[in-house]
Amino acid sequence: MVTPDQGSGAASPSNAPEIRIYGHSPIIYWWPIWAYGFVCAALTYFQGVPLTLPDSPKPILVHPSAWVGLSFTLLLLLVIVATSVRARGINALLLLALLGGAGVATYLVMNTPGLWVTPPNLLLHMNLAFYLxxxxxxxxxxxxxxFIVDRLSYLRVRGTQVERVQLFGSALGRAPESWSVLHIRLARYSDDLIAHKILALGFLGLGTSDIDAKLSIFGGGHEQFRVENVWKASTPLKAVQAAMGQKATVVI
Known part of the structure; x- marks a missing residue:
């Protein structure tokens, strides 16, 4: 992304700074699974015990605590739910209540005598090879x-020209989209509690957002669309505001 000039005059498309806004697929929120999986692998490697199975050519390494496998499974389920159902408004409170209740219930079940050997059996043990x-x-x-696929398409703002770029799009039969705009309105929404705020580390000042774009086009008419899961969205939005001045309305 090129930092725009701070001048008040409108830059021509030929020498205007180029600002790119990249959206991402929901898999961007799946990093805690592989990260915690490597942590579980390390714990299993250093603290695991060998277990020999019938007809197995060599023993497998398993962590003795069932909490390791159970915590990995719960994290996997959390990410699946969080990336499938957006936790907005009242849905966020209901989802947090559900997750809290599930956590308390799991703790009580894990510490209730008898449930270790009778259904529901929560002795979840994965071996080192599984985690790796x-x-x-x-x-x-x-x-x-x-870092590769998601960067093949982006929203590009240059002067008063706005384009939805799809690299290699012509090879896939997708026509390029480009507009000369009188005004552009960009609004950032970070209203998904689990995905935007927690999984994307929004509480650390990072995070992702959805950006709604509304274009007023030369010759009349409007165009509206959304760029989803933009990483640190305030940075390109501030650049658009600085580059376009009064031609842009940015809600951060």
Whole structure:
């Protein structure tokens, strides 16, 4: 992203700074799974005990505590739910209440005599190879999508020209979209409590947001669309405001 000039005059498209806004797929929020999977692998490697299975050529390494496997499973389920159902408004409170209740129930069940050997059995043990395989494959997929695939399409603002760029889009039969705008309104929404604020580390000043764009086009008419899961969205929005001045309304 190029930092725009601070001058008040409108820059021509030829020498105007280029500002890019990248959206991401929901897999951007899956980093805690592969990260915690590597932590579980390390715990299993250093604290695990060998377990020999029938017809197994060599023993497998398993952590003796069931909490390691259970915590990994609960985190996996949390991320699946959080990236499938947006926690906005009252839904956020209901989801937090549900997760809190599930956590309390799990703790009580895990510490209730008899439930270790009768259904529901929560003795979840994964071996070292499981953690390494899941974490390595998921990290590779996450890295390729977040840093390569997602960067093949973006919103580009340059002067009064706004484009939705899709690299190699013509090869896929997708026509490029470009507008000369009289005015652009960009509004940032970070209203998903789990995804935007927690999984994307919004509480540390990072986080993701959805950006709604509304364009007033030369010759009349409007165009409206949304760019989802923009990482640190306030940075490109401030750049658009500085570059376009009164031609842009930015809500951060």
């Amino acid at each position: 395989m899941i974490s390595s494959v998921l990290f590779l997929v996450w890295f390729v999508i977040v």
